[in-house]
Each structure stands twice: as structure tokens, then as C-alpha cells.
Amino acid sequence: MATPNAGFLARAEQFSLELARHITARFGIRDTVVIAIITIFLVYSVTSRIQVAYFSPLHRVPGPWHAHLTGLILKLHILYGNRANYVQALHEKYGPYVRVAHNEVVTCDPAAAKDIHAVGTLWRKWSHIPDNVTPNIFSIVDPKTHNIRQRFYKKAFSQLSLRKSMEPAVLATALEAAKGIKQDAEGSGGIVNVHEWFMLFGNDLMYLLTFGKGFGLIQQGKRLDSVVTAVGIHKMIAWVEFSLPLFLLGRFILSRFSTRMHTIFCADVTVNPTKDETVAQLRMKKDEEGRTVFAEAIEDAKEDEMLKGQGKTRLTDNEIAADALGFRLAGSEPVGVTLTYLIWCVLQRPEVQKLVEAEVAEVEITDAITEKLPILSAVILETLRLWGGNATAMRRKEDETAEGTVLGGYRIPKGTTVSTQAYSLHRNPEAWEDPFRWDHTRWLDPSQSHALSQDRFQPFSAGTRMCSAYHLAMMEIRLMATMFFKTFPGAKLSPSVTPESMAMVDRFNLFPKYNRCDIILGS
Numbered sequence: 424m425a426t427p428n429a430g431f432l433a434r435a436e437q438f439s440l441e442l443a444r445h446i447t448a449r450f451g452i453r454d455t456v457v458i459a460i461i462t463i464f465l466v467y468s469v470t471s472r473i474q475v476a477y478f479s480p481l482h483r484v485p486g487p488w489h490a491h492l493t494g495l496i497l498k499l500h501i502l503y504g505n506r507a508n509y510v511q512a513l514h515e516k517y518g519p520y521v522r523v524a525h526n527e528v529v530t531c532d533p534a535a536a537k538d539i540h541a542v543g544t545l546w547r548k549w550s551h552i553p554d555n556v557t558p559n560i561f562s563i564v565d566p567k568t569h570n571i572r573q574r575f576y577k578k579a580f581s582q583l584s585l586r587k588s589m590e591p592a593v594l595a596t597a598l599e600a601a602k603g604i605k606q607d608a609e610g611s612g613g614i615v616n617v618h619e620w621f622m623l624f625g626n627d628l629m630y631l632l633t634f635g636k637g638f639g640l641i642q643q644g645k646r647l648d649s650v651v652t653a654v655g656i657h658k659m660i661a662w663v664e665f666s667l668p669l670f671l672l673g674r675f676i677l678s679r680f681s682t683r684m685h686t687i688f689c690a691d692v693t694v695n696p697t698k699d700e701t702v703a704q705l706r707m708k709k710d711e712e713g714r715t716v717f718a719e720a721i722e723d724a725k726e727d728e729m730l731k732g733q734g735k736t737r738l739t740d741n742e743i744a745a746d747a748l749g750f751r752l753a754g755s756e757p758v759g760v761t762l763t764y765l766i767w768c769v770l771q772r773p774e775v776q777k778l779v780e781a782e783v784a785e786v787e788i789t790d791a792i793t794e795k796l797p798i799l800s801a802v803i804l805e806t807l808r809l810w811g812g813n814a815t816a817m818r819r820k821e822d823e824t825a826e827g828t829v830l831g832g833y834r835i836p837k838g839t840t841v842s843t844q845a846y847s848l849h850r851n852p853e854a855w856e857d858p859f860r861w862d863h864t865r866w867l868d869p870s871q872s873h874a875l876s877q878d879r880f881q882p883f884s885a886g887t888r889m890c891s892a893y894h895l896a897m898m899e900i901r902l903m904a905t906m907f908f909k910t911f912p913g914a915k916l917s918p919s920v921t922p923e924s925m926a927m928v929d930r931f932n933l934f935p936k937y938n939r940c941d942i943i944l945g946s
């Protein structure tokens with residue numbers, strides 16, 4: 424017996440045949456085939472997007488309506504350097520789990536952050552480096568390859584080794600920066616943009632770390648905008664993510680007509696050190712002058728039994744060049760940014776400023792001594808909590824488990840990107856009391872010390888993908904901050920510095936909106 428469904432199917436079949444006959448008669452066979460292929464593609468794309476939007480388990484995760492269908496709005500925010508603030512606003516509206524794109528969820532739940540970034544986690548770093556480009560330590564996805572690479576640097580980046588190898592250079596560079604700040608202020612009525620000097624400080628030290636010779640940016644009085652930084656790379660990647668055709672148009676056509684376009688669309692070409700020069704520098708022998716910590720790390724690895732067991736005792740030339748660039752990009756900016764915000768936070772609170780100045784006034788500036796100063800340490804940790812230089816998205820994927828995973832009660836299907844950002848983790852009211860208030864005293868209470876555990880305080884990330892240079896970064900911040908408060912007691916913020924001017928822009932690292940923090944030096 425014919426069912427009502429069969430009647431419908433028969434009518435649909437007849438309609439389709441009529442339509443096909445009509446189109447074939449009007450456009451000819453070849454054009455009809457093209458139209459059919461395009462139609463099938465469009466129908467497939469739309470239905471699969473609707474399926475992912477409303478019928479995948481992700482539809483239960485709250486978020487703005489458009490995020491269920493597309494990541495376009497998120498990509499626009501990335502393009503404008505606004506991702507961190509956009510995601511924070513979404514957390515404030517929707518809670519600790521938010522769907523920000525059809526295939527991406529963000530979370531500021533400490534339990535999820537702990538799971539995702541734990542040692543031995545199944546969550547893998549998300550990377551858009553194509554297979555044919557040698558990844559650097561920052562972008563390697565495969566955990567085994569990453570583990571091998573990490574071992575190359577482990578010893579050289581321990582606190583003990585760094586105090587021998589890098590501390591004198593960090594101190595000398597901090598002294599140069601303080602001199603530069605003083606001279607700059609003398610030439611401009613006592614007002615100086617300290618952000619610029621802190622950024623040059625961070626950049627100079629990274630050149631020194633990877634190439635043995637600092638490029639003397641501070642001595643040359645270079646301006647910040649003449650230094651190529653990770654910002655360029657971020658803008659370039661943001662364009663790729665937003666629209667590949669627009670990126671290609673910019674890269675191959677527009678970049679020929681304007682230097683600005685060239686720095687945005689061809690940042691990788693501009694920023695890459697010539698490979699031969701880098702490799703020669705980093706393969707220097709033990710007794711050669713100008714050998715870097717980086718070169719030592721590579722050399723030391725030859726004696727590492729575990730690496731030998733893995734059949735790998737040397738880095739290839741391509742790997743060395745990639746890592747030199749990776750360290751420079753990862754390390755040049757966040758130290759300078761954190762220092763800028765530290766000065767901004769302390770100078771807003773004269774009573775805290777007096778305490779820090781009194782604490783550092785008589786001390787010798789060494790890493791071991793400054794590490795033990797309670798007020799300075801508390802001020803650094805509290806600044807890293809609210810205004811750390813690298814508090815932006817850490818994107819991860821879990822592709823191992825066929826049925827996906829569960830986070831915060833939500834099923835996350837395989838292949839979904841999940842991001843945490845310390846900017847929101849550190850502002851989560853479930854994790855921190857009065858989270859938006861900068862209050863260094865929360866770190867003076869010993870019972871707070873467990874907050875340093877990996878779940879709710881992650882300015883340097885956590886687990887195996889934690890910042891390789893944590894000890895170096897902390898040393899740079901401690902020595903430069905001590906140098907500043909000893910040399911410039913009574914410094915004040917210029918009236919031009921406002922919460923609006925210091926709002927953070929998110930370009931791989933976070934920066935003050937106008938790249939400025941003007942201060943007036945005390946007489």
C-alpha cells in the first residue's frame with residue numbers, strides 16, 4: 424500500500440526532473456553540470472553548518488546567536504586586536520563557558536584550565552603553521568617532538584644557569600634603560616614614555632640571548648616603531664584567518680605600494696633573520712667570543728643521555744633558525760608590557776609606591792636578593808594577575824578521543840578548539856575575591872600561596888607548554904623594576920595616562936592601547 428510519504432517522494436522526484444529538464448534546456452549540459460556541482464556544494468555547506476550549529480552537542484554551550492553559525496565576529500575582533508576584551512565581555516555575560524564560533528569554545532573555569540594544561544594532557548596546541556614549514560618550540564604540536572625540543576633548553580634556562588649566564592647582561596641592560604629614561608626626560612621637560620624603554624629593554628635582551636650581541640637598541644636610542652616585533656606577525660596571521668583571499672591580495676599586490684602594508688602582510692619575510700647568519704652564530708664553538716645561552720643549550724644537548732636515547736642530539740639548521748625566531752618573538756614583548764603595567768599600577772597608589780621604594784632603597788640589585796623582597800614580589804604577582812603581557816588566548820584541541828571530552832558538564836566533540844585566556848581566568852569572580860581590584864596584599868597572606876598552583880593563576884601557562892623562560896622573565900622584571908624604583912623615587916603618572924589609554928590591545932601579546940605610559944620624574 425502506498426504511504427503518504429511515497430506520494431510526497433514521487434512528487435518531489437517529478438519536480439526535480441522537471442527542474443533539471445528546464446535548466447538543461449536553458450543552459451546546456453556543461454553549464455548544468457557546473458550549476459549542479461555548485462548547488463550540491465552550497466546545500467552541503469549550509470546543512471552541515473546548520474547541523475554543527477544546532478544539532479551538535481556544542482549548541483548547549485551558551486553564547487551569542489551568531490557564534491553558533493560562524494566565527495566571523497570573533498575573527499573581526501582578532502583583526503582589530505580586541506579578542507581578549509571581547510572574550511572577557513562574553514564571560515561576564517554568559518559565564519565560564521562560552522561558544523565563540525561554530526567550532527570554538529572559550530573557558531575561564533579553573534578546573535578546565537587545569538585539565539587542559541596539565542602535564543600529560545591529551546589537549547594539543549592549536550597551530551596554523553603549514554606542514555612544510557619547520558615549527559619552532561612554541562608552535563610544535565606533537566608532544567613527543569615538543570618534549571625532545573624542550574630538553575635542548577632545559578638546563579640553560581634553569582634559574583641557576585641563568586643567574587650565571589644572563590644576570591650580568593640583564594643588569595647592564597637595565598642600567599642602560601634607566602640612563603635612557605633619565606636622558607629622555609631631561610630632553611622633554613621631565614616627561615618620558617617608559618613603555619618605550621621597557622620594550623627596548625625586552626627586545627635588546629632577546630637579541631642578546633639568541634645572537635650573542637645585543638643590537639644595542641637602547642644605546643642607539645631606537646624608537647619602538649622601528650623595531651619589528653610579534654605584532655606584525657599577529658596582524659599577518661589575523662588577516663589569514665579572517666580571509667585568505669584578502670590576505671593574498673595584500674601580500675602580493677598591496678604590499679608593493681606601501682611600507683605599512685608590507686609590514687602587515689609580509690611580516691614573516693621582514694622578521695626572519697637570514698638563516699645562514701643565525702645558524703653560524705648559534706653553532707659557535709665553546710671558546711668563541713659572543714657565544715650565547717641559546718648556543719650553549721644546543722651544545723649541552725649533545726651530552727644529554729635521554730636525547731641520545733631518542734636518537735637525537737643535534738638540532739638541524741632549520742630547527743635552530745626557527746627556534747631563534749620563536750624565542751625572539753615569544754620573549755621580546757611580554758616583559759616590557761608587564762613592566763609598563765607594573766609601573767602604572769604602583770604609581771596610581773602612592774602608599775604602595777613608598778613601600779616598594781623603601782624596600783629596594785638599600786638593596787644590592789641581584790636576582791637572588793630581589794626574589795626575596797616581599798612587597799616587590801607581591802606587586803609583580805598582582806600585576807601579572809591583572810595585566811600580564813601574555814594573558815591572551817591559548818588555543819588547544821583534543822583530537823585523540825573519538826567521542827570527544829566533557830568540560831564543565833558540556834560535551835565537547837572531537838576537533839573543537841577550546842581556548843583559555845589568563846586575562847579572564849584571573850578575573851573570574853569564582854576564583855578570585857574582588858577580582859578586578861589590583862591589590863598586592865592578596866599575595867602577602869601565606870594562605871594565598873596555593874593560588875600559585877596551576878589551576879587559577881597561569882600568567883606563564885602551565886604544564887608541559889609552560890613558558891620555557893619563566894625564570895629569565897621573572898629575573899628581567901625583578902631587576903628592571905628594582906632599578907626603576909631605586910633610580911626614580913617619587914615618579915608620578917602624567918595626566919595623559921588614563922584607564923582608557925592603558926586599555927589592553929591584544930596582538931599575540933597584550934599592549935597598552937596607545938603604546939605609551941608617560942611618567943613625570945621626581946626632582
Ligand code: HEM
Pocket residue numbers: 560561562573632749750751753754755757758761811812813814816817818881882883884887888889890891892893895896
Ligand atoms: C612576563 C613575561 C612572559 C610571560 C607573561 C610569558 C608567558 C608565556 C605563556 C602564557 C606561554 C604559553 C603560550 C601558549 O601555550 O600558547 C609562553 C610560552 C613560551 N614563552 Fe613565555 N612569557 C614571558 C617571557 C618570555 C621570555 C623572556 C621568553 C624567551 C626568552 C619566552 C619564551 C617562551 C617560549 C619559547 C614559549 C613556548 C614554550 C613551549 O611551548 O614549550 N617567554 N610564555
